[in-house]
Amino acid sequence: MESIEQIMASYPYDKGGITLEEAKALSRYAADVTLGVIVEIGSYKGKSALAFCHGVRSAQSVSTTPIYCIDPHKDFIGELGGIFGPNDRKDFFELMLQSGAYQEVSLVNLESTVLTKGWDKPIGLLFIDGDHRYGSVRDDYQSWYPHVIDGGIIAFDDSKFLSGQTLGSAQFVNELIIAGMQPIETVGKITFFRKPCQKREPTFTTGVRTLLVYAERNILSGGLIRFERLGRQLRKRGVNVSFCFEVTDGPWQPDGVDVVSVAEANQRKWGATLIPGAGFSEQFITLLESKQTDQFGIRIQAVLNDRSRRAHFIAVNRAFRPDCVYFNNSDWQDGSFTDFIAKRFSVIPGAVDCAHFYPSIKPKPSSHFYIGISTKSLERLLPVVEQLGHGKVLRIMGNIPHALKQTDLFRGLQQRNAIIEEGVIPEHALPAFYHSCHCVVHVEEFAGWANTAAEAMACGVPLVCTKAGTSAFALANKTALVLNDFSSEACVKAIKTVIDKPEEAIVRAAAGRIHIQRYDWDSTCDEIISLLHNDGREHYLRIPELNMYGKWPVDTRTEVLSIIEELVEGASILDAGSAEGYIDHQLLKAGCRRLDAIEMDGGRILTARALSGEDSRATFIHASIAPWDAFLDKHEDDLLAQYDLVLYLAVHQHIPKSDQKATLEGLLKRASNWFVLRTPVHYYQDNNLIDTIKQHGFTMYSEHLSDNSGGAGPIRLYKKG
Numbered sequence: 252m253e254s255i256e257q258i259m260a261s262y263p264y265d266k267g268g269i270t271l272e273e274a275k276a277l278s279r280y281a282a283d284v285t286l287g288v289i290v291e292i293g294s295y296k297g298k299s300a301l302a303f304c305h306g307v308r309s310a311q312s313v314s315t316t317p318i319y320c321i322d323p324h325k326d327f328i329g330e331l332g333g334i335f336g337p338n339d340r341k342d343f344f345e346l347m348l349q350s351g352a353y354q355e356v357s358l359v360n361l362e363s364t365v366l367t368k369g370w371d372k373p374i375g376l377l378f379i380d381g382d383h384r385y386g387s388v389r390d391d392y393q394s395w396y397p398h399v400i401d402g403g404i405i406a407f408d409d410s411k412f413l414s415g416q417t418l419g420s421a422q423f424v425n426e427l428i429i430a431g432m433q434p435i436e437t438v439g440k441i442t443f444f445r446k447p448c449q450k451r452e453p454t455f456t457t458g459v460r461t462l463l464v465y466a467e468r469n470i471l472s473g474g475l476i477r478f479e480r481l482g483r484q485l486r487k488r489g490v491n492v493s494f495c496f497e498v499t500d501g502p503w504q505p506d507g508v509d510v511v512s513v514a515e516a517n518q519r520k521w522g523a524t525l526i527p528g529a530g531f532s533e534q535f536i537t538l539l540e541s542k543q544t545d546q547f548g549i550r551i552q553a554v555l556n557d558r559s560r561r562a563h564f565i566a567v568n569r570a571f572r573p574d575c576v577y578f579n580n581s582d583w584q585d586g587s588f589t590d591f592i593a594k595r596f597s598v599i600p601g602a603v604d605c606a607h608f609y610p611s612i613k614p615k616p617s618s619h620f621y622i623g624i625s626t627k628s629l630e631r632l633l634p635v636v637e638q639l640g641h642g643k644v645l646r647i648m649g650n651i652p653h654a655l656k657q658t659d660l661f662r663g664l665q666q667r668n669a670i671i672e673e674g675v676i677p678e679h680a681l682p683a684f685y686h687s688c689h690c691v692v693h694v695e696e697f698a699g700w701a702n703t704a705a706e707a708m709a710c711g712v713p714l715v716c717t718k719a720g721t722s723a724f725a726l727a728n729k730t731a732l733v734l735n736d737f738s739s740e741a742c743v744k745a746i747k748t749v750i751d752k753p754e755e756a757i758v759r760a761a762a763g764r765i766h767i768q769r770y771d772w773d774s775t776c777d778e779i780i781s782l783l784h785n786d787g788r789e790h791y792l793r794i795p796e797l798n799m800y801g802k803w804p805v806d807t808r809t810e811v812l813s814i815i816e817e818l819v820e821g822a823s824i825l826d827a828g829s830a831e832g833y834i835d836h837q838l839l840k841a842g843c844r845r846l847d848a849i850e851m852d853g854g855r856i857l858t859a860r861a862l863s864g865e866d867s868r869a870t871f872i873h874a875s876i877a878p879w880d881a882f883l884d885k886h887e888d889d890l891l892a893q894y895d896l897v898l899y900l901a902v903h904q905h906i907p908k909s910d911q912k913a914t915l916e917g918l919l920k921r922a923s924n925w926f927v928l929r930t931p932v933h934y935y936q937d938n939n940l941i942d943t944i945k946q947h948g949f950t951m952y953s954e955h956l957s958d959n960s961g962g963a964g965p966i967r968l969y970k971k972g
Contacts, residue, residue: 281306833860
């Protein structure tokens with residue numbers, strides 16, 4: 252392989268506007284791209300593409316990083332008077348052929364900002380070197396920045412103010428620095444930045460244009476109705492939602508969205524596919540395995556209920572293997588879903604179209620007190636209404652089960668005119684239904700998001716409810732009367748409170764109506780669209796404020812810090828499994844002298860670098876530690892012979908059994924004083940593991956058990972000698 256010096260010498264400066272030192276820097280950063288693609292905005296004759304190509308090849312990774320050069324090669328006069336045009340495209344092609352770089356490099360002959368509308372590839376390195384006018388540089392940056400992976404590199408050419416020049420690129424870079432974005436370094440006229448880890452701004456658009464909602468049967472359910480409503484909202488954002496049902500004999504007909512046959516769904520290519528809930532047969536769940544191909548795009552599992560249906564959701568999860576899982580209620584607390592499989596986890600509550608239920612209309616005075624419910628609450632409400640006595644009437648929304656109609660209790664209430672069957676109410680008529688009620692009652696035992704309760708609150712109607720499906724918006728005695736544990740007596744008491752104290756009920760309803768407005772469809776669309784953005788990462792830790800949406804609560808992983816806090820200052824540390832580098836970041840803050848961290852996932856390496864990569868004490872090595880000999884063959888020179896402290900946390904159980912002993916021995920040999928091991932309990936019971944540790948001169952100094960949900964087993968601290 253030619254050196255970068257040889258390559259640049261073969262293609263003089265008039266083949267491109269970069270110097271040898273700049274080419275070296277571009278090559279070095281290209282070699283460090285551990286996830287995503289390289290995108291260059293403004294390629295001219297292709298010389299900088301050669302530098303990227305050299306870096307990609309020198310990395311010797313299993314898969315070569317693709318390089319996309321974006322340049323329209325149209326007639327154009329630059330800010331400094333340079334003349335550009337189609338002849339540059341000819342030179343670009345010649346350079347790619349002569350150098351062989353065409354194998355890694357793709358030329359896209361379009362304006363850069365046109366492409367971003369449909370771009371779907373995560374970017375590890377973005378080089379902005381196109382139109383140098385201020386507005387164009389800003390547009391390039393703003394258009395492409397969302398596609399850069401956290402920890403990825405953003406570089407600007409012609410970023411320095413020079414005598415007699417007023418380049419917009421230099422002005423824009425200067426503004427970024429003033430705004431607090433610190434450069435990693437400047438080489439020649441190129442300035443390099445690293446994208447930080449921080450919560451993303453709401454995303455209003457997406458390159459995904461089609462979303463398939465795939466379910467077993469077109470039943471009448473709140474979950475499916477919500478996706479019908481979501482479809483209408485997403486259409487405004489350029490995303491078309493279609494439904495597909497394996498069986499279509501159900502009563503529900505979605506309004507305003509396409510319904511496609513199974514055959515058509517299997518023939519089309521989808522930007523994303525979503526599975527709503529888990530109320531499916533085993534046969535249907537098995538069919539989900541066929542939806543794992545690229546044809547169905549980004550795979551999303553929507554968990555639309557509480558944890559009572561965990562087994563069903565896990566079955567769907569294993570068959571579908573989604574890229575994203577989202578929960579529509581807070582019952583799924585951090586640490587409660589560690590047995591799910593996905594690259595990303597989110598909590599996205601339901602939504603209400605508050606404008607549809609506006610204005611709030613106070614029920615007219617009546618000799619009767621009308622209680623609005625859905626059929627899901629009916630069985631529980633029948634004895635309640637009987638106890639409330641005459642003048643209390645149920646207005647029932649939905650189809651009442653035939654068996655329930657045959658009960659003596661139902662018939663008795665019907666005979667005394669205490670029941671009004673409203674049937675299935677079309678969406679446009681829902682506000683009138685709620686406004687006809689003096690209060691609405693939702694007393695389900697299990698629910699994810701209670702449409703009835705949320706819509707009643709949006710209408711400004713007093714609400715009595717259980718916590719199921721309402722915990723996001725039903726604040727006890729503030730926005731609703733909340734029953735901690737349902738009983739007929741407790742429900743009777745709450746409804747009587749609404750009857751006897753109407754002024755207080757109206758105050759609660761008014762507060763509820765304000766509170767529910769935060770759960771609007773625009774915000775929900777923003778969150779759903781964020782799932783349609785492929786950031787290329789498999790998230791590990793759950794720290795949303797740092798744009799980390801994994802399944803492991805951060806406190807279950809940072810437990811080790813209090814155990815080793817007195818050992819860190821001034822120590823050399825080897826971390827044999829750094830994940831996103833959050834623990835490493837804390838170790839650097841605590842004053843370690845040197846930190847070498849290993850992680851096999853490229854996205855996590857980028858995140859670790861975003862957190863701590865500019866700290867000169869830290870080195871993050873993209874590699875697998877097993878097999879150990881293969882790791883040493885490539886990275887021996889990157890390591891110290893020994894470290895004061897070696898961390899081997901929640902890694903051992905993930906290594907192939909045939910490699911476990913050699914890897915453990917290799918790490919033990921690197922530890923001069925302390926060794927920390929964390930693995931599930933049954934691994935500690937493996938005599939080979941314990942014997943190996945003892946044979947290398949270590950004895951257990953302390954053991955630390957954890958009762959955190961989502962924990963990774965006990966932590967054991969071993970001391971040498």
